[in-house]
Amino acid sequence: MTARIIDGKATAAALRQDVAKAVETLKADHGVTPGLAVVLVGEDPASAVYVRNKGKQTVEAGMNSYEHRLDAATSEEELLDLVRKLNADPAVNGILVQLPLPAQIDSAAVIATIDPAKDVDGFHVINAGRLATGLPALVPCTPVGCVILARQVHADLTGMEAIVVGRSNIVGKPVAQLLLNENCTVTIAHSRTRDLAGVCRRADLLIAAVGRPEMIRGNWIKPGATVIDVGINRVPKDDGKTRLVGDVAYDEALKVAGAITPVPGGVGPMTIACLLRNTVEAACRQNGIEPIL
Numbered sequence: 001m002t003a004r005i006i007d008g009k010a011t012a013a014a015l016r017q018d019v020a021k022a023v024e025t026l027k028a029d030h031g032v033t034p035g036l037a038v039v040l041v042g043e044d045p046a047s048a049v050y051v052r053n054k055g056k057q058t059v060e061a062g063m064n065s066y067e068h069r070l071d072a073a074t075s076e077e078e079l080l081d082l083v084r085k086l087n088a089d090p091a092v093n094g095i096l097v098q099l100p101l102p103a104q105i106d107s108a109a110v111i112a113t114i115d116p117a118k119d120v121d122g123f124h125v126i127n128a129g130r131l132a133t134g135l136p137a138l139v140p141c142t143p144v145g146c147v148i149l150a151r152q153v154h155a156d157l158t159g160m161e162a163i164v165v166g167r168s169n170i171v172g173k174p175v176a177q178l179l180l181n182e183n184c185t186v187t188i189a190h191s192r193t194r195d196l197a198g199v200c201r202r203a204d205l206l207i208a209a210v211g212r213p214e215m216i217r218g219n220w221i222k223p224g225a226t227v228i229d230v231g232i233n234r235v236p237k238d239d240g241k242t243r244l245v246g247d248v249a250y251d252e253a254l255k256v257a258g259a260i261t262p263v264p265g266g267v268g269p270m271t272i273a274c275l276l277r278n279t280v281e282a283a284c285r286q287n288g289i290e291p292i293l
């Protein structure tokens, strides 16, 4: 048996088309052009690639993109000043501060300063709390992308045993919340989980968000399970260059799983598409327009 490969690249492209149409409507009917501000502190090369991709796709969807590149030595107060300026700027509907931040900056303080209405990452405690209590919220992009991809395989996730490996605030916890809303039975595993392989083997739906290259082996996967690999890990190749791998040993998993997301081309492109969708939603709400996506 070989697993169905879930095409995140194509799914993301289709979602970006929907976003572009919504933007057209917003412009034509309301004179509103959504704007996304992305803040990058320092020179992290991987982050620079994401920022460039985001900026390009934002413009392709018809929105305005504002990029702020700050020196790696930027102080917390300087960054907070920029965030406050973006909060006050009506042309900016969404604010994303690329994480991780340099050590001298407290990322919790930065996230807390972003206007929750512009928090298109969904990281502010107001949005996390709204998601957790079932209120409308800006929901973190990567977790939404995971659920959309899982639902391409299973139109209804009700009753599925979902195992999430990883408990970060940006992926593990919110994806678990979303799966609970989809009526999955959810377990969150982490570095202190006993018999992680055994826990993973219970999963009908396995979400890997660990940040450890190819940690999840083929024999950790229940035959026929759906595997969503969030991991983005850069590893050295023989020729001295690098390649991207996920948190799942893909070639092994392909022989056991029923369906799997590749890396690249899986969850990553969905993250950006969902970010653009959140930006449209934020722009609608800030302008008193019923969300049109």
Ligand SMILES: NC(=O)C1=CN([C@@H]2O[C@H](COP(=O)(O)OP(=O)(O)OC[C@H]3O[C@@H](n4cnc5c(N)ncnc54)[C@H](OP(=O)(O)O)[C@@H]3O)[C@@H](O)[C@H]2O)C=CC1
Residues within 6 Å of the ligand: 142, 165, 166, 167, 168, 169, 170, 171, 172, 189, 190, 191, 192, 193, 196, 209, 210, 211, 212, 230, 231, 232, 233, 267, 268, 269, 271
């Ligand atoms: N595709 C995309 O769009 C995105 C991809 N990513 C990628 O997803 C991965 C996870 O990101 P993120 O959540 O931010 O990472 P974090 O480092 O914040 O969290 C990693 C989680 O994995 C757990 N973990 C680490 N080692 C093990 C282990 N040996 N066994 C079991 N659990 C372990 C940690 O447990 P503990 O809490 O106990 O330390 C932690 O909860 C990374 O590869 C990242 O690059 C992230 C965001 C977006």
Ligand SMILES: Nc1nc(=O)c2c([nH]1)NC[C@@H]1CN(c3ccc(C(=O)N[C@@H](CCC(=O)O)C(=O)O)cc3)C=[N+]21
Residues within 6 Å of the ligand: 049, 050, 053, 096, 097, 098, 099, 100, 121, 141, 142, 232, 244, 263, 264, 265, 266, 267, 268, 269, 271, 272
């Ligand atoms: N505030 C904040 N929000 C984030 O959402 C956030 C962040 N900080 N910091 C870093 C992580 C990582 N992340 C990715 C987004 C897209 C791809 C992506 O598009 N990947 C493509 C291409 C990868 C490539 O080839 O370089 C793919 O997987 O196919 C990857 C990773 C968002 N993150």
Ligand SMILES: [Mg+2]
Residues within 6 Å of the ligand: 121, 140, 141, 142, 143, 170, 271
């Ligand atoms: Mg995200």
